[in-house]
Amino acid sequence: MTKPLALGIDIGGTNTTFGLVDREGKLLYKSGISTTAHEKIEDYVLALREGLQPAIALAGIDNIVGIGVGAPNGNYFTGEIAFAPNLPWKGVIPLAHLITEAMGLKVTLTNDANAAAIGEMMYGRAKGMKDFIQVTLGTGVGSGFVANGQLIYGHDGFAGELGHITVVRNGRKCGCGRFGCLETYASATGIVRSAEELLAGTDDPTPLRTLQGKVTARDIHLAADGGDLFSLALFEYTGMILGEALATAVAITSPEAIIFFGGLASAGNLIIEPAKKHMEANLLPIFQNKVGLYQSALDGSNAAILGASALVW
Amino acid sequence: MTKPLALGIDIGGTNTTFGLVDREGKLLYKSGISTTAHEKIEDYVLALREGLQPAIALAGIDNIVGIGVGAPNGNYFTGEIAFAPNLPWKGVIPLAHLITEAMGLKVTLTNDANAAAIGEMMYGRAKGMKDFIQVTLGTGVGSGFVANGQLIYGHDGFAGELGHITVVRNGRKCGCGRFGCLETYASATGIVRSAEELLAGTDDPTPLRTLQGKVTARDIHLAADGGDLFSLALFEYTGMILGEALATAVAITSPEAIIFFGGLASAGNLIIEPAKKHMEANLLPIFQNKVGLYQSALDGSNAAILGASALVW
Numbered sequence: 001m002t003k004p005l006a007l008g009i010d011i012g013g014t015n016t017t018f019g020l021v022d023r024e025g026k027l028l029y030k031s032g033i034s035t036t037a038h039e040k041i042e043d044y045v046l047a048l049r050e051g052l053q054p055a056i057a058l059a060g061i062d063n064i065v066g067i068g069v070g071a072p073n074g075n076y077f078t079g080e081i082a083f084a085p086n087l088p089w090k091g092v093i094p095l096a097h098l099i100t101e102a103m104g105l106k107v108t109l110t111n112d113a114n115a116a117a118i119g120e121m122m123y124g125r126a127k128g129m130k131d132f133i134q135v136t137l138g139t140g141v142g143s144g145f146v147a148n149g150q151l152i153y154g155h156d157g158f159a160g161e162l163g164h165i166t167v168v169r170n171g172r173k174c175g176c177g178r179f180g181c182l183e184t185y186a187s188a189t190g191i192v193r194s195a196e197e198l199l200a201g202t203d204d205p206t207p208l209r210t211l212q213g214k215v216t217a218r219d220i221h222l223a224a225d226g227g228d229l230f231s232l233a234l235f236e237y238t239g240m241i242l243g244e245a246l247a248t249a250v251a252i253t254s255p256e257a258i259i260f261f262g263g264l265a266s267a268g269n270l271i272i273e274p275a276k277k278h279m280e281a282n283l284l285p286i287f288q289n290k291v292g293l294y295q296s297a298l299d300g301s302n303a304a305i306l307g308a309s310a311l312v313w
Numbered sequence: 314m315t316k317p318l319a320l321g322i323d324i325g326g327t328n329t330t331f332g333l334v335d336r337e338g339k340l341l342y343k344s345g346i347s348t349t350a351h352e353k354i355e356d357y358v359l360a361l362r363e364g365l366q367p368a369i370a371l372a373g374i375d376n377i378v379g380i381g382v383g384a385p386n387g388n389y390f391t392g393e394i395a396f397a398p399n400l401p402w403k404g405v406i407p408l409a410h411l412i413t414e415a416m417g418l419k420v421t422l423t424n425d426a427n428a429a430a431i432g433e434m435m436y437g438r439a440k441g442m443k444d445f446i447q448v449t450l451g452t453g454v455g456s457g458f459v460a461n462g463q464l465i466y467g468h469d470g471f472a473g474e475l476g477h478i479t480v481v482r483n484g485r486k487c488g489c490g491r492f493g494c495l496e497t498y499a500s501a502t503g504i505v506r507s508a509e510e511l512l513a514g515t516d517d518p519t520p521l522r523t524l525q526g527k528v529t530a531r532d533i534h535l536a537a538d539g540g541d542l543f544s545l546a547l548f549e550y551t552g553m554i555l556g557e558a559l560a561t562a563v564a565i566t567s568p569e570a571i572i573f574f575g576g577l578a579s580a581g582n583l584i585i586e587p588a589k590k591h592m593e594a595n596l597l598p599i600f601q602n603k604v605g606l607y608q609s610a611l612d613g614s615n616a617a618i619l620g621a622s623a624l625v626w
Contacts, residue, residue: 073599082599131468145565147467152460154567155444156603159460161564164597166557176597244479251474252458252565254467284477284489286386286395290469 005059007052007105008309010112011035011071013086013139016048019302020055020064021309025123027302029055041089041098049102066106067099068311070115070304077157079109085175086139108311112136112304113160114151116261116296117144119307125259125297132255134296135162135246137271138262140175141183141190147253163187167245186242188217188263194234195220206230221267235267239274246275247282250291257292261303268295318372320365320418321622323425324348324384326399326452329361332615333368333377334622338436340615342368354402354411362415379419380412381624383428383617390470392422398488399452421624425449425617426473427464429574429609430457432620438572438610445568447609448475448559450584451575453488454496454503460566476500480558499555501530501576507547508533519543534580548580552587559588560595563604570605574616581608 005028009018017032033051038044056064073084079096081087096109110118117134120126126134130149136142141163145152152159163183164176171180172193184190195208195215207223208215208230224231246258264271276293283291298306318341322331330345346364351357369377386397392409394400409420423431430447433439439447443462449455454476458465465472476496477489484493485506497503508521508528520536521528521543537544559571577584589606596604611619 129468131472143565147460147465147472148463150461150463152465152566154460155442155569156567156599158599159444159565159567161567161597161600165561165564166595178595178597248478248561249565251478252472252562253465254469254472254474256468282479282491284474284491286469286471287474 002060002063004065005063006065006309006312007055007067008305008307008312009048009067009069010115010304010308011069011087012112012304013072017305018048018052018055019305019309020059021306023313025119025306025310027305029058030302030305031055036088039088041093041095044089045098045102048099052103064105066108066312067103068115068308069095069099069107069109070112070308070311071095071109072112074109074111074114075157076108076110076114076153079107081109106312110151110311111142111160113142114144114153115307115311116142116298116303117146117151117307118310119298119303120259120261120296121146122310122313123298123306124303125294126257129256131253132257132259133162133249133253134259134261135265136262137187137260137264139187139189141187142262143249145249145253146255152253162245162249165245165248167241182241182245186238186245186264191217191220191234191238191264194237195231198230198234204230217264217267221270224267224270232270235270236274239271240278242271243275243278243280244282246279246293250279250283250287254287255291257294259294259296261296261298265295315373315376317378318376319378319622319625320368320380321618321620321625322361322380322382323428323617323621324382324400325425325617326385330618331361331365331368332618332622333372334619336626338432338619338623340618342371343615343618344368349401352401354406354408357402358411358415361412365416377418379421379625380416381428381621382409382412382420382422383425383621383624384408384422385425387422387424387427388470389421389423389427389464389466392420394422419625423464423624424455424473426455427457427466428620428624429455429616430459430464430620431623432611432616433572433574433609434459435623435626436611436619437616438607439570442569444566445570445572446475446562446566447572447574448578449575450500450573450577452500452502454500455575456562458562458566459568465566475558475562478558478561480554495554495558499551499558499577504530504533504547504551504577507550508544511543511547517543530577530580534583537580537583545583548583549587552584553591555584556588556591556593557595559592559606563592563596563600567600568604570607572607572609574609574611578608
């Protein structure tokens with residue numbers, strides 16, 4: 001190959017996936033390594049270097065413009081991962097620096113939600129938009145805010161923590177140590193908490209009852225698809241909390257669209273419709289019926305790699 | 314004079330003030346007209362043209378680069394005022410166009426809170442900052458969000474409505490028709506509502522009691538300055554609600570500072586200290602002890618003119 005290419009790396013809590021992406025967002029090669037197999041960051045970087053060799057051989061090292069990395073708690077300004085609760089390496093890890101040293105390539109790093117927002121803007125549903133919000137409804141809730149065509153990083157690189165705005169006063173305990181954060185309700189784990197609470201507190205019939213104690217978001221999605229009223233009520237409740245939080249976000253940045261990504265977002269209209277209804281009910285009249293809510297147009301398994309690679313350009 | 318100058322116009326609910334401002338933010342001339350005396354917008358624009366003549370004569374028309382206008386519900390993109398509840402002219406008013414026609418000068422218009430943010434960035438406490446929030450605590454609550462050195466206008470020009478995020482579910486009725494908006498608590502009128510509620514609901518001794526039914530924010534400020542515990546509790550409560558809302562704003566845009574402006578902000582640390590305390594208590598650890606809360610450094614009566622004039626440059 002002789003055209004300029006980027007390496008995109010998505011570091012997840014369990015697996016790290018990476019790929020070779022061209023300027024148009026075409027994924028030419030994809031592979032991965034375990035994130036959790038290496039307790040020491042130095043060993044992880046060595047494994048990453050080894051894992052990337054086939055991609056580099058395929059592209060030709062001279063054609064690779066740089067490496068983009070999306071990682072939980074990644075900081076665009078410093079290139080560091082800072083106190084990521086779901087990664088094996090504690091404290092502050094100068095990951096961009098370590099990968100640059102190992103690979104001899106320019107490395108740009110940001111958090112996974114911001115990487116997804118950039119991918120969506122370059123290759124996905126937000127193509128051409130200058131003001132939108134990308135919301136990842138996964139294990140937690142991540143977000144990337146774009147205004148004036150630029151990602152909002154904030155003064156320290158940590159902006160976009162919609163998942164940690166308080167939505168219920170003295171609400172559910174969050175992994176961050178606080179209470180009532182959006183992600184304790186409107187994530188894959190949040191809807192499962194709602195399900196377990198409602199299963200324990202009612203006798204309503206539902207196919208979920210046989211799964212009690214080990215319900216997943218996917219189970220609730222499938223049951224709702226099958227018409228289970230209990231599961232539909234769970235989506236309505238989750239959408240209500242999410243919609244109220246979205247109304248707050250809209251009042252601040254007035255986006256053209258909000259784009260959902262991640263495991264819970266794969267439920268599509270089951271979550272988007274109640275979120276839209278409750279968002280609209282909480283908007284100032286000047287904002288009503290103007291904000292589009294969409295499911296991401298990016299292939300879920302590749303979007304994070306595309307987004308990370310887009311950092312390079 | 315032979316240096317380039319801007320005309321800044323601040324349209325308030327009662328009075329319109331305007332002035333001649335140089336590039337360094339020096340106010341060289343100031344005057345005003347009534348906002349309310351003219352029911353028809355055409356008559357208002359005629360009165361404005363007449364009022365501006367001395368300023369234009371002083372500057373020399375050729376030295377005036379343009380006119381900047383700050384107005385409630387002003388839209389930077391369209392140059393219109395849209396459904397401003399506190400102005401005499403109803404519906405959508407193409408004000409920038411009307412002033413351009415009357416004056417033969419380029420007119421840039423934005424809402425009053427955004428104008429204040431630009432003034433603060435060019436001449437005030439936020440000089441040199443790229444990420445900050447300007448919050449006006451006046452009759453209502455206005456805000457201007459700056460990220461990456463640019464004002465966030467949103468896709469439609471209406472971004473920055475922090476005053477209308479819901480802070481208390483099913484809370485106080487707001488002028489916008491919704492319930493529990495920040496500005497029903499954390500504005501000059503909001504703290505008065507809190508005072509009247511608390512006066513009616515308790516027998517606690519306070520100098521405010523003799524004023525019951527006609528308490529002002531200024532009365533509460535003066536009583537608190539004098540050590541009145543009742544009034545101090547009102548600031549504590551108001552600061553708590555404000556601080557919680559600020560924590561939400563910080564999670565989204567991660568600003569370097571939040572700068573307060575307007576009547577209630579003149580209470581200084583009486584409002585800033587409790588707001589800071591409750592904001593910090595609601596922040597993710599990564600945001601704690603990083604955001605400065607400051608009172609505006611701009612002279613209150615001139616800041617809006619300075620901000621409006623700054624739109625020109």
